[in-house]
Amino acid sequence: MILGTAGHIDHGKTTLVKVLTGVDTDRLPEEKRRGITIDLGFAPLVIDGAGTIGIVDVPGHEAFIRTMLAGASGIDIALLVIAADESVMPQTREHLDILSLLGVEQLIVAITKSDLVADEWMALVLDDVEMLLAPTSFRASRTVPVSARTGEGIAELRRAISDAAVRIPSRGHDNDLFRMPIDRVFTIRGTGTVATGTIWSGSVSRDAALILRPGDRAVRVRGVQTHGAAVVTANAGERAAVALAGCELADVARGSVLVGDSAWIGTSEIEAEIELAADSPRVSSRTRLRFHLGTADVGCRLAGARTIGGTEMAARARVRIVFDEPLVSRGGDRFVLRYPSPPSTIGGGRVVDPYPPKRRRLEPVEEGVPVPGSGSATDARLAGLLAAAAVAGIQLPTLPVRLGIPESGVASAARAIGAITVDGRIYATEVV
Known part of the structure; x- marks a missing residue:
């Protein structure tokens, strides 16, 4: 099970994770020097009744939204962090939109730095949070004021995480095909190349034969770890570090995918159902967009001459999406679309067919179209x-x-x- 943080820069996400887990997820020298999170951070959280939950800590600065998207993929529970002394800020809103587009169902709001504000101000912040969540599927989410300095609310937050965890259905792994989007890669002396990520489906064991996509590089699993401990098998919904034989560090990058079957193919075109936000820019076949799925981030455009969006209402359509480079996807996968300049999240959608048949044009999406x-x-x-x-x-x-x-x-x-x-x-x- 995976919990991901979200929220504006300097609202206390990393500090809160350290209080919960004892792990400082800011590991880069530049992060220490600047006092902000730049890359993804990881820590295990042990919760009574829920076992060990993997935490993915994401950056809150708007310049690192692509990194945030890579970390938010595959999470089960979102922890939206809002500082009491600043309340709701721009990246609070964009991160919340992204969580909704990705289909995250469980959300907890932590109001940090609660010791810095008076009760009257805290009441205003709670009103802001209620208004923020009201038009979303997260309107009934639990809100917990906390203080990393005094420890106020930390026990209640742990209970809220435990309660959310029991509502998460098992992803299961029997008979399903293995897939793990890679979010980090490094080398260890004596071990070689190690790739980490959240397992989206299936399971992986030592000595398993895998394929690195995009591309067609065959690799073998030397060993598997979850939460820093060697295991025989890691399953869907767990974070895993997989030591690989048959590839070098330069062969693997964030956005690559480890798969266990040749049925997974990187393709340059998919059929998808998309929804653009109200007041989003108009999008046509000439519009260049960024497509985010899993940890991948690729350029794309919509096939055909259709123009959608650019109105006060959300726009929904069935489209072909053509990528600048091959991408691995599965029917039902959620994705996010961003406008490159000025950078902004304009919508998202769901993959309908990763291997669509060739045809000249697509009909408008119909209500009730079966979703994979x-x-x-x-x-x-x-x-x-x-x-x-x-x-x-x-x-x-x-x-x-x-x-x-x-x-x-x-x-x-x-x-x-x-x-x-x-x-x-x-x-x-x-x-x-």
């Missing part, structure tokens, strides 16, 4: 893919990636719609 991985919609989604494929069928191993479900779920959906498998390809009954 959304339970009962899976049968309809598979039926739609097979109908579009017609007599060509679909390679069976790609469906866990396209549908966003484990292999066992693909088999169940295929039985439900009466699909037929022949020589590793799957077909709709009516075309066989």
